[in-house]
Structure formats: C-alpha cells, structure tokens
Amino acid sequence: MTRIPKHGGLDHSLSLLSDPYRYITKTCDRLETDVFHTRLLLQKVICMRGKEAAKLFYDTSRFSREGVSPSHIAKTLFGQGGVQGLDDEAHLHRKAMFMSIVRHERVDKLAATFRDVFQQRLVQWTKMNSVLLYRQVQEIITIAVCRWAGVPLPDGDVDRRTTQLASLFDYAANIGPKHWYARIARKQTNAWLGELIEQVRRADYQPPKNSAAEIIALHRELDGNQLSTHVAAVELNNVIRPTIAVSAFIVQSAHALHQHPEYRQRIADGEDGLLQCFAQEVRRFYPFFPFAGAKTRESFVCNGYRFPAGQKVLLDLYGTDHDPRIWELPDKFDPDRFKNWQRCPFSLIPQGGGDYATNHRCPGEPIAIELMKVALDLLVNYCQYEVPEQELAIDMRRMPAIPASGFTIMKLNLANGGKASA
Numbered sequence: 001m002t003r004i005p006k007h008g009g010l011d012h013s014l015s016l017l018s019d020p021y022r023y024i025t026k027t028c029d030r031l032e033t034d035v036f037h038t039r040l041l042l043q044k045v046i047c048m049r050g051k052e053a054a055k056l057f058y059d060t061s062r063f064s065r066e067g068v069s070p071s072h073i074a075k076t077l078f079g080q081g082g083v084q085g086l087d088d089e090a091h092l093h094r095k096a097m098f099m100s101i102v103r104h105e106r107v108d109k110l111a112a113t114f115r116d117v118f119q120q121r122l123v124q125w126t127k128m129n130s131v132l133l134y135r136q137v138q139e140i141i142t143i144a145v146c147r148w149a150g151v152p153l154p155d156g157d158v159d160r161r162t163t164q165l166a167s168l169f170d171y172a173a174n175i176g177p178k179h180w181y182a183r184i185a186r187k188q189t190n191a192w193l194g195e196l197i198e199q200v201r202r203a204d205y206q207p208p209k210n211s212a213a214e215i216i217a218l219h220r221e222l223d224g225n226q227l228s229t230h231v232a233a234v235e236l237n238n239v240i241r242p243t244i245a246v247s248a249f250i251v252q253s254a255h256a257l258h259q260h261p262e263y264r265q266r267i268a269d270g271e272d273g274l275l276q277c278f279a280q281e282v283r284r285f286y287p288f289f290p291f292a293g294a295k296t297r298e299s300f301v302c303n304g305y306r307f308p309a310g311q312k313v314l315l316d317l318y319g320t321d322h323d324p325r326i327w328e329l330p331d332k333f334d335p336d337r338f339k340n341w342q343r344c345p346f347s348l349i350p351q352g353g354g355d356y357a358t359n360h361r362c363p364g365e366p367i368a369i370e371l372m373k374v375a376l377d378l379l380v381n382y383c384q385y386e387v388p389e390q391e392l393a394i395d396m397r398r399m400p401a402i403p404a405s406g407f408t409i410m411k412l413n414l415a416n417g418g419k420a421s422a
C-alpha cells in the first residue's frame with residue numbers, strides 16, 4: 001500500500017482562499033500526484049483531481065454527504081435540511097422531486113419566459129447610458145424564475161429580492177459583513193418562501209400546475225409526511241437561487257464573446273450546434289465552483305491508497321475541467337472541442353459529475369445551458385453594444401469568478417429592427 005502524499009505544514013486554508021480554483025491542481029502538480037492529504041481549517045482533508053478521482057468521488061457506496069458542508073456555507077449558500085446533505089433512499093426520493101421540476105418541457109418553458117423578460121429589458125437598455133450586465137441579468141432571471149416557479153413577485157420587490165437571493169451565492173465564500181448580510185438574506189428569503197408554501201397548503205394560493213412551488217409544497221417524504229415548512233422553503237430556494245446564479249455564466253459568456261469576436265459572426269450565421277458548444281466551453285473554461293466535498297463512509301483502499309473512515313474529501317471541479325489528460329490545450333477557449341464530444345459523466349464537471357437521478361450531480365445543468373443559449377442568441381442577434389474600457393480580467397479569488405467590473409456595456413441598439421431570431 002502507498003501512503004497518500006502529504007502537503008506538509010500546519011494549515012493551508014490561506015493558500016486555498018488566496019487561489020481557490022488552482023490550489024488543488026498546483027499542489028498535485030508539485031507533489032506529482034492526483035491525490036494528497038492537507039489541512040484546511042485545522043482539519044485533515046484529502047484533495048483529488050481528474051476523471052478517475054471523479055468516478056471514485058461519485059461512488060455513493062463509498063462517500064456520504066451528511067454533515068459535510070461547513071456551517072458558514074450551509075447558513076448562506078445551501079440552507080439547512082436540503083437535498084445536498086442527504087444520502088441513500090432519502091436522497092434518491094428528494095432528488096426525484098427535483099428531477100420532476102426540471103423535466104425537459106419545463107426547462108423549455110423557463111427558457112421562453114427568460115427570453116420574453118430579457119427582450120423587454122433590451123428595449124429599456126437602449127435608453128440607459130450604461131448597463132451593468134451582471135446585476136441586470138440577475139434581475140431578469142429573478143423575474144423569470146419566480147414567474148416559472150409559481151412564486152409571486154410584485155414589480156416593487158424585484159430589486160430587494162434579487163439583492164437578497166444573489167447574496168446567497170455571491171457572498172457565501174466571504175467573511176465579515178458580506179457573509180453576515182448573506183446569513184440575514186437566507187433567513188429573509190426562507191421566511192418569504194416558507195409563507196408561500198403555507199399558503200399553497202392552506203389552498204389560499206394556487207400556483208400553476210407542475211410549478212416548483214406546487215411540487216415542493218405538496219411533496220411527500222418516504223414516511224408519507226410533507227416536508228417541514230423550513231425544508232420546503234430551502235428546497236424552493238434551491239431552485240430559485242442557483243437559477244439566478246446562471247447570471248455568472250452569462251456574464252462569462254459575454255466576456256468570452258468580447259475576447260473572441262470571431263464567434264459573434266459564426267453565431268449570427270446560425271452555425272449548427274454552435275450555441276450549445278459555446279455554452280459548454282464557457283462552463284468548462286471559466287471558474288465557478290472550485291470543488292465539491294464529501295466524506296468517506298468506511299475505510300477503503302483505492303489504487304493502493306488507504307482512505308480512512310469519516311475522512312473529508314474534496315474533488316477538484318475546476319482542475320478536472322482543465323486537466324490536460326482530458327482536454328487538449330485546456331487553457332485555450334475553444335468551443336469547437338465540443339463539436340464531436342463523447343459525453344462522459346466524469347470529465348466535464350463544473351456542476352458536479354455522475355448521474356443526475358442517482359447522484360449529487362446538479363439537476364440544474366440543462367437550465368444553465370438553455371438560459372446561456374438564449375442570452376447568447378439575444379446578445380448576438382438582437383442587439384449591438386459597445387464594451388467600454390473597464391477591468392475585464394477574471395478575478396480568480398472571487399466565487400463565482402467574473403470580471404471585477406461586473407461587465408458593463410454601453411450604447412446598446414436593437415438589431416434587425418428589434419426582431420430576435422427564434
């Protein structure tokens with residue numbers, strides 16, 4: 001048996017915080033390994049990267065998710081009691097609820113609603129001196145996802161709810177005042193959504209058929225009981241909050257269009273499948289979630305390495321998406337690499353790996369891709385704009401990583417007399 005290589009030293013939390021997307025890969029490269037021991041927040045942690053590591057990590061017979069999220073993440077990003085922390089039958093059953101919310105035709109409906117709201121905003125943007133894309137797209141998605149999910153949102157509440165919901169993912173990794181803001185926002189949004197769940201159950205409010213609000217409010221657990229109001233609110237938030245986070249992928253898409261203008265023409269020419277390839281490459285290339293965490297159930301040996309029982313393990317998502325053994329020239333932005341891509345559940349893992357229904361892979365992947373495709377189509381085919389001088393470097397310490405400026409555009413005009421392509 002071989003000992004798992006160790007990143008020596010007292011604690012490496014600061015190294016991780018100062019370079020969250022590259023700490024695992026850099027350390028793997030230095031130690032010439034795909035797996036190593038380290039100490040983070042004074043705890044022993046195993047880090048690993050690559051396709052084989054992903055296969056192992058998503059083996060639910062070996063890994064559990066119970067109690068894995070650090071408390072500052074559970075109290076902001078995820079909420080407490082949600083699907084992320086469940087295992088076995090309880091997880092499969094709850095996950096089936098999510099899969100019914102994101103059925104193909106429902107995703108198409110969300111994409112159509114998003115397109116409508118976005119098109120209305122484009123008209124407003126023609127009258128604005130400058131448009132901060134990140135914030136504006138967050139508002140567009142908040143309106144669209146609430147409408148689609150059956151969550152009433154009066155016009156006067158859009159600004160406040162967008163700020164609260166966006167803080168849950170934008171400030172989750174922060175410490176200090178931003179973190180405390182996100183904790184308060186988590187309570188406020190859970191209270192708002194919890195009240196809605198109660199109204200649905202009392203039949204004081206009837207959400208649209210098959211909407212997330214209806215499915216979650218009426219869902220029964222394996223014991224036949226409904227979810228507690230708190231957990232139902234967390235799960236409804238688990239649909240709304242990450243959909244708004246797609247705004248980061250959309251800003252990254254706009255950034256990629258700006259850096260690689262040749263794709264504008266190819267998209268405008270309607271090249272078959274290019275929107276899909278472009279969206280996939282943005283998800284692979286740009287940093288979003290650095291890693292996912294789990295813990296071993298029992299001790300086991302894999303590839304000669306002993307993993308102890310109850311051991312916290314981090315899988316490098318960003319590093320695997322940039323692994324040169326999987327991706328040729330991984331640091332080159334190249335949507336064409338997805339033209340004849342043989343789909344593999346463990347190689348492209350910005351939103352986790354494995355199987356949607358039976359594992360912890362993100363059920364919102366089709367939502368992210370479809371919203372990105374709509375946004376790309378509208379930004380290329382429906383309008384013209386200028387990108388003024390600004391800080392466009394991707395801030396690799398920010399999670400999710402977007403340009404420090406939030407991506408400002410100016411002088412927006414509608415193209416083709418304001419007619420978007422279908």
Ligand code: HEM
Nearest residue numbers: 083084239242243245246288289292351352360362364367
């Ligand atoms: C903004 C783009 C998104 C990114 C980068 C993202 C990323 C992720 C990641 C990394 C995981 C964890 C995988 C793991 O634990 O192994 C996850 C899980 C999850 N995501 Fe997403 N996600 C996104 C969008 C969405 C959307 C639109 C939804 C809406 C349905 C969603 C709902 C969830 C849920 C419910 C889980 C937990 C699944 C489980 O534990 O079984 N996500 N996501």
